[in-house]
Amino acid sequence: MTHLHPDRLFPASEPAQTIARQLYSEVSDLPLISPHGHTDPAWFANNQRFSDPASLFLTPDHYVLRMLRSRGLSYDDLGVPRKDGKSVAAGRDAWRLFAANYYLFAGTPSKTWIDHSLKASFGIEEELSGETADAIYDRIDAALATPDLLPRAVLDNANVEVIATTEFALDTLPHHQKMKADGYIGRVRTTYRPDDVTDPSRPAIAANLQKFGELTGEDITRWDGLINAHRIRREFFRQHGAVATDHGVPTANTADLPLVDKQALLDRVLAGTHTANDAELFRAQMLTEMALLAVEDGMVMQIHAGSRRNTDPLLFTERGPDLGADIPGTTDYVNGLRALLSRCGNEPNLRLIMFVLDETTYARELAPMAGYWPSLLVGPPWWFHDSPQGIRRYLDQVVESAGFYNLAGFNDDTRALLSIPARHDVWRREVCGFLGRWVGENRISRSTARDVAKHLSYQAAKDAYRIK
The missing domain is CATH 3.20.20.140 (Metal-dependent hydrolases)
Known part of the structure; x- marks a missing residue:
């Protein structure tokens, strides 16, 4: 045997x-x-550069949008474009709302992905929140103006x-x-x-x-x-x-x-x-x-x-x-x-x-x-x-x-x-x-x-x- x-x-x-x-x-x-x-x-x-942090992390990501929607937040206030062309919130205002409600993502893969992206691409380790929203927005926005954050460079870096x-x-x-x-x-x-x-x-x-x-x-x-x-x-x-x-x-x-x-x-x-x-x-x-x-x-x-x-x-x-x-x-x-x-x-x-x-x-x-x-x-x-x-x-x-x-x-x-x-x-x-x-x-x-x-x-x- x-x-x-x-x-x-x-x-x-x-x-x-x-x-x-x-x-x-x-x-x-x-x-x-x-x-x-x-x-x-x-x-x-x-x-070309991404227009602002919200267009990178918020408006294209249905995982993020659906969680915020589930808590009653308006897609207008989150800057999601409308078919009728009516105005929606500008990037910074949408970002502030997103950041103030970031606590909702505790335990979700979205938080894992966003935290990883903030650290890997921008060196940001602070927790996203209403208090840190503007500082993090400005840091990302400044980085988006650099060659390292152009789309093809993102593929290179990753x-x-x-x-x-x-x-x-x-x-x-x-x-x-x-x-x-x-x-x-x-x-x-x-x-x-x-x-x-x-x-x-x-x-x-x-x-x-x-x-x-x-x-x-x-x-x-x-x-x-x-x-x-x-x-x-x-x-x-x-x-x-x-x-x-x-x-x-x-x-x-x-x-x-x-x-x-x-x-x-x-x-x-x-x-x-x-x-x-x-x-x-x-x-x-x-x-x-x-x-x-x-x-x-x-x-x-x-x-x-x-x-x-x-x-x-x-x-x-x-x-x-x-x-x-x-x-x-x-x-x-x-x-x-x-x-x-x-x-x-x-x-x-x-x-x-x-x-x-x-x-x-x-x-x-x-x-x-x-x-x-x-x-x-x-x-x-x-x-x-x-x-x-x-x-x-x-x-x-x-x-x-x-x-x-x-x-x-x-x-x-x-x-x-x-x-x-x-x-x-x-x-x-x-x-x-x-x-x-x-x-x-x-x-x-x-x-x-x-x-x-x-x-x-x-x-x-x-x-x-x-x-x-």
């Missing part, structure tokens, strides 16, 4: 914290791979190797075209997000599809013309660095309809006679179509399912989307992805990364699925769960079924530029803490933990997104 390590699975004989610190020292300075996010490409194309923005199918990519013309290529890439022409719940879907046809020269009234229009746009996006597509859908449902049914569905969408069920079926069929195109061109497919978006109609009407009113919902991945995986899940060129808001599915569905399907990877903890506790829950639930190498590493999914290194640092610390506990219990060797820490901190994302 083979005798295993006598302390295997028993409480650690060597402090896990010591092991974790040693692992972290080997990964903390690795370059950052940010293959999915929502930073503004104009920042990098124009490389050691960001690759960062991807996200643009819709109708976007002509002027900022990416400018960067390409300037020779600033490779580091900042776009991502193809076709929701503006695949989601019939959008009021402008028929007009968007018409524009889509004009943009590509395809007859989008025919199903094959519609799919070829996507083929053309995907190629255009790839010419500007895209390696991935992104799909924000309320469910993970997919479909594989006969051509006659697909055409009838498209006819109803174009005529504006489609029902809510039609809209869901159209999204479901388009996910399968995007997977089939991914088999053709090798673009990595990301599905962000399970967000109930724009749940506050007043906010959406006044100011638009992505301002904090999106809420997670339950999601069925096994049944939802059945049609897509049945059609092309065994294709060697398909890579599908699932981003999960419904944590109850990690151990029950996503980890077992990724542990079988060669085309499927589990994306990192996302949105409400890219936090210390969220990362711990994620690793606890997915690793034993999916292993470490069926995970897509980490990406920050942020609109707040300075939070990128902070978010990656939290991920790396939590990965090392997790591995330190397993080494201490003799579940894995120290050398394995070292390899996994480096993989999940850096290489996993490059591999998952096929970044060369």
